[in-house]
Amino acid sequence: MRVLFLVQGEGRGHLTQALSLAQILQTAGHEVIGALVGVTAERGIPAFFSEKFTAPITPVFSPGLVYNVGTNELEPVKTTLQAIQYIRPFWRSLRYVRDTINAQRPDVVVNFYEMLGGLTYALLRPAAPMVCIAHQYFAFHPNFQRPKGQWFYRQAFRLNTRLTCFGARELLALSFDKQPDEPRQRIRVVPPLLRQEITELKPTPGDFLLAYVTQPGLRVELLKAHRQRPDIRIDGFHAEATGPDQVVDETLTYHAIDGRRFLDFMVRCKAIVTTAGFESVCEAAYLGKPALMIPQPNHFEQACNAIDGQRAGVGIASDRFDLEQLLAYLPKYDVDLSERFRAWHAQGYFLFLAALNRAASSRTRSNSSGGFFWTRVRQLLRS
Template structure:
């Protein structure tokens, strides 16, 4: 089977999932022939992906999210304005996606939440089948957990998610735990895609808390929490550190961002403090580390992840750096949560291969009005 990837380059989650699926496909004897990665002028293809992905990589312009420079909160209005201003290069990228698919003729296209994929299939209707993979597709499931209110952010999230998956044969919704499929929404629930570097680790019981803080606001909250609990040992990874290790005092050390080292620290820590990104919370769950999940401001998806993660028992949701809440939760953490999570993750190999095989089976193509029919249903659900 020849497989072509389309990958959203925002953050590391979708890129990491693409690397993980590539490992599965290689083990099964299939061929990943390349990856089209959505980038911006400010954000190229990250080194961790380009160094480990063995097939050709083609960067394509795709509008990115806009965050507030002060507190790192998501700015939906500015994101929309930027996308409108970028229509010309975006249209060129859509044409390039279409041309690549029709020229290389893969057996199936796998789209990791890249809008270029959904709109290419909506507007040009390539003949090659596509499946879409992301945690975000769980938004179309009846058990989807979401915060109360936030109507505007919820609709913006749903519209963006729909735009990534027009024309897909199936939506593979990555989930913390096993859930029933919802065929009426084309949703099949599958385990998380985790990198092999994580699954090879042997977790131990440490005596320190591990924090991953990229937001300026969270960094100041970490220091405040440290001053309130000076005897609690904490190690924090954040982008403002240039040296590998920056010792603040006997119980607080900062580290430069390093994906491999962060995983090694996670395997040895007592608990994890992070934003509510799906990937990092899953990594903590696999290693049996409870997580304090702090969604980025205005980030509806992360707010949902925090609620869903708390439902699944992998951690506790918080609106801010609430060290007291985490310290109270650690003694009550259920270790069987990690055991169930690992068992669920182990089913992924077969479920993903089965989905790819279903995709290449002869099926009728969506009708010509598929794009607009789905658009009319976006705000109804």
């Protein structure tokens, strides 16, 4: 089976998932023939992906999310206006994706939440079947947990998610735990895709808290929490640290962002404080480290992740760096959760391969019946 990837380049999560699936496919004897990665003028392809992904990588322009420079809040209105501003280069990208798929003739295209994929299949109808993979598709599942209110952000999130998956055979919804499939929404619930480095680690009990902070406001809260409880050792990774080990005092040390060192600290920590990105919380759960999940302001997806993660027992959701809340939660953390999480993760190898094989084998049938996308449109019109 020959597989082509489409990957959203925003953040690390989708790129890491693509690396993980590539490892699964290659282990099973299949070929990943390349990756089209959505980029902007300000955001290129990260080195960690280009160094480890063994197939050809092609950057393709795709409008990204807009965040407030001072607060790191997601700004949906500016994101929408920017997308409208770049409509012409975006259209050229859609045609490039279509032409690449038709020229390379993969057996299946795997889309990691890149809007180029859904809109290309909606408007230009490439020949190869597409499967979409992301935790965001779990938002269409009846068991998904959502924050109250936030109507505007909820609708914007649902619209963006729909735009990524038009024409997909199946939506593989990454989940913290096993849930029933939802055939009416084309959803199959699957385990997280974790990088191989995580599965090879051996966690040990720890006596310090590990913090990964990207928001300026969250760093202020971290320092405030430290002053309230100076007896608790905290190691914090953030982008503005002046060196590998910036010692503030005896129990607080900042570290420059370094993926390998961060994993070393995660293995040895007591618990982790982080934004509610799905990937990082899953890595902590695999290693048996409870998480205090603090969504970025106005980031509806992360707000959902925090609530859903709390439901699954991987940690506790909060809107601020509440050290007392985390310390009170630690004795209640289910120490057996890591084993259940690992068992769920282990099922992924077979579930992902089965989904891609289903899509590839259905190609002939769908072509003879006029194409899956238009079949799906007719179904929606009748419902």
